[in-house]
Amino acid sequence: MRYLDNAATTFPKPPSVVTAVNNCLKFYSANPGRSGHLLSLRAAESLYKSRKKAAEFFGCKNVENVIFTLNCTTAINFVLKGILNPGDHVICSSFEHNAVVRPMNELVKKGVSYDIAHVFMGDPVATRNSFEALIKDNTKLIVCTHASNVSGAVMPIKEISELCKEYGILFMVDAAQSAGVLPIDVTNMGIDYLCVASHKGLYAPMGTGILIATAPIERTIIEGGTGTMSLLDLQPDMLPDRFESGTINLSGIVGVSSGINFVKSKGISNIYSAEIKLVSMLYDGLRRNNNVILYTDYPKAPDFVPVLSFNIRGQHSEDVARSLNDYGIAVRAGLHCAPLAHKTLGTINTGTVRVSPSVYTNVTDIEYFINCIKKVSK
């Protein structure tokens, strides 16, 4: 199978990640932060090292601000439901995933309001102005995906961050599609809350996510045992324990650490340039096919991450994906849990076929893909 569904989760995982996870499970998979025996302490050291590595990788000054979560969606929910109160206003981009839209709509029932800022692909100033036009006196938070999981368009994070600082608004970035592909430094980029899907661009196992919170989060949405301050009836205040109730996914988190090592060893800029080259090659191949509909400009750096959506005239995206599966190609079709992004692209009725390479994708895979599309589109 030629796996081109890496925007959903990367596959395969690097051997180094598999080995690290395996070693954890085999040799020290005790419960960290709960006991005093050697294995628990070793597990705790390993957890701490992973936390420290993530903090360094994302430019976070305080290691305790790195919170390991189940996935990116959980991280986003922790922030939205932890800081927003009735009467607060939020601005989201027009490319947000349901991970943002659905919790926001739940919060609307509780008196929070939000507006959607239209993103002008390739025009950071217009996008910034689009956000600015929606700012109200009660705007507390701006939420923006770093890169669309449908179009691959990279959002003008720097401009939006500056806007947030100018107006004293908190800034949350959904880095599900960018972490490990684009450099992210929460300190330099002025990001208050960074949400990461570490099983994607960081090549960690599924069931792992990261929240980096450099600004406070008032409330928790999950409470329970943390191994900390057990006599307290209420959830402890200290990070990261406050947001890590229950037994954590140690082997997965060790995989995050190993995945970060993998990405660092390859070099983010090398990964990005190799993958964007493949997507550009794909774009060139598809645009020569008159039956293919493309929805974005040529995916050049730095405006896009390596994600490309298209359709074949007269065929539903799900049917195209099914045909490709018969040719041994894995892609994702439909709405990609991002109907808002599809409304923005004008593809809400058909969805799109999405192609997303990884470091393990090569030129032959893309050539094969283009040839298969020729057959499928006849």
Added chain:
Amino acid sequence: MEKNIINTGSITYAIRGRDALRANGCKAYMFRKSGKDAVGCGYSVSTECSEEKIIKVLNNYGVKYISIVAGEG
């Protein structure tokens, strides 16, 4: 030799505190206190460094702690 015990509220802070002290020339190790002696998260750091130096190092590194007590670590 008498040691100082640093009680922390979180194992993250215990490890951070231990590493900060080691980086500043203090021998330090983390352990879990038992039973009625347990304070905070139950994890503490034992060091032979003076209380004055401990406070200076921990404050410089932004390591939160609950208490520093003399004791056998």
